[in-house]
Amino acid sequence: xxxxxxxxKLPPGPWKLPxxxxxxxxxxxxxxxxxxxxxxxxxxxxxxxxxxISSIIVSSPEIAKDVLITHGRIFADRPYSIAANxxxxxxxxILMAPYGNYWRQVRKICTVELLTxxxxxxxxxxxxxxxxxxxxxxxxxxxYSVVVEEIIKLASGFSLADLYPWFRVLELxxxxxxxxxxxxxxxxxxxxxxxxxxxxNLESGRIGEGEAKDDLVTVLLKTQQLADLEFxxxxxxxxxxxxxxxxxxxxxxxxxxxxxMSEMVRNPxxxxxxxxxxxxxxxxxxxxxxxxxxxLKYLALVIKETMRLHPPFPLLLPRESRENCEINGYQVxxxxxxxxNAWAMGRDPRYWSEAETFYPERFxxxxxxxKGTDLEYIPFGAGRRICPGISFALxxxxxxxxxxxxxxxxxxxSGLSHEDxxxxxxxxxxARRKDDLILIPTxxxxxxxx
Numbered sequence: 001x002x003x004x005x006x007x008x009k010l011p012p013g014p015w016k017l018p019x020x021x022x023x024x025x026x027x028x029x030x031x032x033x034x035x036x037x038x039x040x041x042x043x044x045x046x047x048x049x050x051x052x053i054s055s056i057i058v059s060s061p062e063i064a065k066d067v068l069i070t071h072g073r074i075f076a077d078r079p080y081s082i083a084a085n086x087x088x089x090x091x092x093x094i095l096m097a098p099y100g101n102y103w104r105q106v107r108k109i110c111t112v113e114l115l116t117x118x119x120x121x122x123x124x125x126x127x128x129x130x131x132x133x134x135x136x137x138x139x140x141x142x143x144y145s146v147v148v149e150e151i152i153k154l155a156s157g158f159s160l161a162d163l164y165p166w167f168r169v170l171e172l173x174x175x176x177x178x179x180x181x182x183x184x185x186x187x188x189x190x191x192x193x194x195x196x197x198x199x200x201n202l203e204s205g206r207i208g209e210g211e212a213k214d215d216l217v218t219v220l221l222k223t224q225q226l227a228d229l230e231f232x233x234x235x236x237x238x239x240x241x242x243x244x245x246x247x248x249x250x251x252x253x254x255x256x257x258x259x260x261m262s263e264m265v266r267n268p269x270x271x272x273x274x275x276x277x278x279x280x281x282x283x284x285x286x287x288x289x290x291x292x293x294x295x296l297k298y299l300a301l302v303i304k305e306t307m308r309l310h311p312p313f314p315l316l317l318p319r320e321s322r323e324n325c326e327i328n329g330y331q332v333x334x335x336x337x338x339x340x341n342a343w344a345m346g347r348d349p350r351y352w353s354e355a356e357t358f359y360p361e362r363f364x365x366x367x368x369x370x371k372g373t374d375l376e377y378i379p380f381g382a383g384r385r386i387c388p389g390i391s392f393a394l395x396x397x398x399x400x401x402x403x404x405x406x407x408x409x410x411x412x413x414s415g416l417s418h419e420d421x422x423x424x425x426x427x428x429x430x431a432r433r434k435d436d437l438i439l440i441p442t443x444x445x446x447x448x449x450x
Contacts, residue, residue, distance in 0.1 A: 011056055011330040013047040014038055021049025023163070030427050032314040035059070036344035045328050051163030053079070055337040056327070059344045061351065061375030063328060067338060068375070068383035071325050073099075076384045079320040079337045081162050082171060083154040086180035087187075093240035094388065095248060095317060102231050106241065109233070110388045113223050114216055114245070120391050124290045126215060131400050132287075147186045148247050154180050156428030187247075191239040195221070216245060249389055252312035253396040255430045259310040260302060260401055262437050263358045265410060266421045270360060274299050275405045279444075288402045290395060296402060301360035303397055307346075307370070309358060311379035314343035314431045319385065342378050343431070351376040370394075408441040 016022055025048075026034055035057050039046050044060030058064050067075050076099035078084075078091070088096040094110055097103040113119070154176070161171040171177060198217045214222070220241060224233045264271040277298045282288050293299075319338040326332070349355045353362070368374045370390050372382030380387040387393070404410075412418065424434040 009330060010054075011045045011047040011327070011332070012042045013049075014042060016049050019051075021051060023050055026050075030314075030425055030431070032341055032343040032431070035315070035339070035341050036347075039341065039344065045330060047330075050337070051160070052166060053163055053337050054333065054335075055339060056332060057339045057341060059341045060348070061345055064340055064345065064375045064378065064382065066327055067319075068340070068372075068381075071327065072383040074322050074325050075319045075338050077320040077322050079318050080165070081155075082159060082176050083157065083180045086177060086184055087151055087155055087243070089184075089236050089240040089243075092237050093244045095244055099322065099384070105229065105231055106237070107388060109220075109223055110241065113219055114241075115389050115392050117391050119219070120395065121290075123215065124395075127290070127395060127399055131403055144187075144190050147183060147190065148250070150183050151180075151187060151247065152251055152429065154183060156430075158427075187243065188239060191242055192235065194242070195235055195238060217242065245389065245392070249393060249396075251430055253393055255432050256303070256306060256310070256312060256393075256397050257400050258433055258437055260306040260397070261404065261410070261439070262421065262423060262433060263306055263309070264302065265412060265437075265439060266418050266423065267358050268418055270302065270358065271405075271410065274302055274401075275409075278402050278405045282402075282406055288399065288406050290399060293395065293398045293402060296398070298360065299398065299402060299405070301363045303394070303401070304363045304368075304370075305358055305360040307379035308352070308377060309346060309356075310425075310431065311342045311346060312430055313379075313381075314341070316340040316342050316378070316381050317385075317429075340378070340381075342381075345376050345378070348376065407444055409444055411440045411442070413438060413440060 014022055014025055017024060025038065028034070035046075036059065038048075039057060039059035044058065045063045046057045046059070048055045048057060058067055078096050078098065081096075084096050085091050091097050092102075092106075094103070094106045097106055157176075159174065159176055161167075161174050161176055164170055194217060198215075199221055202218060202221055217238075220233070220238045223229075224238065226233075264274060278288065278292075278296055281292050281295045285292075316339075319340075321332055321334055321336045321338065323334045324332070345351070347355045368377050370377075370380050372378055372380065372386045375382060380390050380393075412421065422435055425431040426434045
C-alpha cells in the first residue's frame, strides 16, 4: 500500500462551521438530492464533516469504481450506528457485520445455502402463496408488520448520537438505544417463535409434508448443525439473517413495486404496453406462473428503469475505510465514512440521455445489469459488499407486478390525471413515496377476487 503524503489534501467540499461541520447544509430537502446539488458544485469526490464524522461523498461511476472495486477491501467495513447495531443483533447479520472472517462465513451461508438460483427457484410455491394473499387482511398486521415499520423508522432516522459518538450524553438524552432495544425485543419474540416451530417440525420429521423443498428457516437450522463452521451459528445469528432477508429485503422489494406502479400509472403508454405483454404471455391462463416471468421482456425493462430512477437505497448503505488511502489524488484517512449517491449517478445526464424521463426502452439491447459491473447503475451496490440477495429480490418484484398487471386495470381516483400524480419521496434508508399510492383497480376478463 502506498504511503499517504501528509501534504496531500482531503477532497474538496463546501465550507464548514465549527462543531457542526456541514450539517447545516443538509437541512431543507432530501439528503440524496442535496448531496447531488453539492457535488455539482464541488465535484464527484467531496468531503463533508458531519458532526464528528469525517465523510466522503461519491457521485460518479469513475470514483465509485475506485472506492468499491480498486480499493474495495479498504472500504469494506460499516460505520457504527446505534440503532443499526441493536437491530442487527450486535452487527451479526450480513449487512452490518464488520469485514472479516465472520462476515465471510455469513455471506457464504447466504450465497451458497440460501440465495442460489436453484434455492430461490425452490421457493416459488411460497412466493405464489404470499402474492396470492394480496388484498386479504393480514392476521399478524398488529404484531410483525407494525414492528417492522417501527424498526425501519429507527434505522432510517437522523441521530445526533451517531454523529457525536464521544458525547455519550446525547445517546442517553435521545433514548435511541432503549427504543431500538424495545422494538428488537418484540421482533425477537416473533422470530424466535418461528425458529422454535421450525425446529420442532424438523426434529419430529414433519418438515416437508406437502412441500418439496425446505424454506429459508429450515435451511438455516440445518446449516446450524454443520461441524465445519468457524463461528457457531446460534439462534441469535439466524434471527439476524432472517431479519435481513424478510425485514430489509421485504422493505426494498415492496418499495420497488410501489415505485414501478407509480411510474407506470404516471406513464399510461408504458402501463398499457406492460399489461399487453403479460396478458399475451399468460393468455388462456387463470394466473401468472413464475415460469412465465422470463418471457416478460418489457416488464424486465420497466423494473430496470424503475431502479435507475428509484434505487432501493438512494445512498446505498454507508461504508467505512479500514486504513488510510489515496483516491483520485486526495487523502482519505482511516475510519472515514463513505457515502455512495447511487440515486445521483442513475440520473446523471452525462451517462443517461433524458435522465429524468421514465423510458424503459433505453435498456433495449443494453448490457447494463444489476450485478455491479456498470458503476453508473448500481441499485444493489457493487464490490465486496454488493447485495447478495439480487436473485431473491427480483422474483419478489417481478411476480407481484406481473399479477397486478395481469388481473387488474388501474386508474387514479376521479379528478386526478396522471400528470398530477405526486412523486415526492420521503427520507429514510429506502426512499419511499411520501404519500401512499391510491389507485382504483378494475378486475380484468373473468378474474374474480376470492
